[in-house]
Amino acid sequence: MRIAVAKEIEVGERRVALIPETVARLVKKGLEVWVEKGAGDRSFFTDEAYEAAGAKVVDDSAAIWGEADILLKVGLPQEREDGRQEIDLLKEGAVLIAFLNPLGVPEIAQKLADKKVTAFAIELIPRSSRAQSMDALSSQASVAGYKSVLIAAAALPKYFPMLTTAAGTIAPAKVFIMGAGVAGLQAIATARRLGAVVEAFDIRPAVKEEVQSLGAKFVEVQLNEETVAAGGYAKEISADARARTQEVVAEHIKNSDVVITTAQVQGKKAPLLVTEEMVAQMKPGSVIVDLAAEQGGNCARTEPGKDVQWHGVTIIGTINLPSSMPVHASQMYSKNLATLVQYLVKDNAINLDFADDIIDSACITHGGEIRNQRVRDALTAASATVGN
Numbered sequence: 001m002r003i004a005v006a007k008e009i010e011v012g013e014r015r016v017a018l019i020p021e022t023v024a025r026l027v028k029k030g031l032e033v034w035v036e037k038g039a040g041d042r043s044f045f046t047d048e049a050y051e052a053a054g055a056k057v058v059d060d061s062a063a064i065w066g067e068a069d070i071l072l073k074v075g076l077p078q079e080r081e082d083g084r085q086e087i088d089l090l091k092e093g094a095v096l097i098a099f100l101n102p103l104g105v106p107e108i109a110q111k112l113a114d115k116k117v118t119a120f121a122i123e124l125i126p127r128s129s130r131a132q133s134m135d136a137l138s139s140q141a142s143v144a145g146y147k148s149v150l151i152a153a154a155a156l157p158k159y160f161p162m163l164t165t166a167a168g169t170i171a172p173a174k175v176f177i178m179g180a181g182v183a184g185l186q187a188i189a190t191a192r193r194l195g196a197v198v199e200a201f202d203i204r205p206a207v208k209e210e211v212q213s214l215g216a217k218f219v220e221v222q223l224n225e226e227t228v229a230a231g232g233y234a235k236e237i238s239a240d241a242r243a244r245t246q247e248v249v250a251e252h253i254k255n256s257d258v259v260i261t262t263a264q265v266q267g268k269k270a271p272l273l274v275t276e277e278m279v280a281q282m283k284p285g286s287v288i289v290d291l292a293a294e295q296g297g298n299c300a301r302t303e304p305g306k307d308v309q310w311h312g313v314t315i316i317g318t319i320n321l322p323s324s325m326p327v328h329a330s331q332m333y334s335k336n337l338a339t340l341v342q343y344l345v346k347d348n349a350i351n352l353d354f355a356d357d358i359i360d361s362a363c364i365t366h367g368g369e370i371r372n373q374r375v376r377d378a379l380t381a382a383s384a385t386v387g388n
């Protein structure tokens, strides 16, 4: 069974799918691992380290893609410099595991099905305790949550902690975290460690205790509707609930030095939480970091990939923050992937037990079919839009 690690060719992607330490563990289990030459360069893992871990370093990307039984990658397959699609290099029956964004870019699933590739979208691993060690959404979101606070602290023209000095007393920064999922909770913990006073808000009432246990105040809004969907994800809320929420959070946003937004609704555009009026009410010098920038943004003035100045407020539309901390982001992703690989490989063969919810949920294509109903629906919706 040959596992191959492709070099990421997407501009700005610095992570690698497996790090040498994990390679050594897989090799010890009897798996053959090929790593594309230079795959770890941008995350500071050298070809020599992969070789020492027992991998074969291969200076031929077509061989990596074409001879893999299981191809591991971070982001979506790309078009290569020679104009060929990476997907087209995979052999029939190969397994591909990566962040495939099948609900956002469902066309990719069609291509993979046409190629008879068995594809696992790592973002569709269930968020259950059993699958926790394969949960790459969580591992990467926690990097993003941590880094968002450092970015905010660097952009804020103020201290985060309270200081009592001979030159006077400095008040601590006030930080408001909107959305207390994995990224939000890590942002709360990081902002607290830097000494800020932290408040947080989420439409899922269950997170209140977690927020409080991290030393932050939970901002409560009474919503008279169900806000949690299957799998523990947030639901899209009604216009009435949105208006109620905005009324309450407006005051907190106005009084904050830093607002970090992380709110997402799976498979949908990110909800708008911070309106233009709210930004305009903030003190000049305040900072907003929008972790949902790539999904449309939680703030009305967010521009993905840009720092915007508006009414004296800096709005930072972050993109792919995990890639900005590639050593630990890759380390955690590597552990997630290796756990999934070991889960799939039994007696040196791929064992696809679709009665298992982890495999059933994450495997989007197999045997020429798109297996996942939500992906099929997304594809139908996308073709309808193109047809219009």
Ligand code: NAD
Pocket: 127, 128, 129, 131, 132, 135, 137, 138, 141, 178, 179, 180, 181, 182, 183, 184, 201, 202, 203, 204, 231, 232, 233, 234, 235, 237, 262, 263, 264, 265, 266, 271, 273
């Ligand atoms: P996410 O990235 O989908 O969303 C981030 C947060 O935004 C969520 O907490 C969500 O409730 C919140 N949100 C959505 N709409 C909002 C709005 N209008 N206003 C304010 N907040 C809003 O979330 P995630 O971090 O991926 O977590 C999703 C779910 O998965 C959570 O229930 C989490 O507890 C659960 N989870 C479970 C496990 C596990 O059991 N192993 C691991 C990770 C996450």
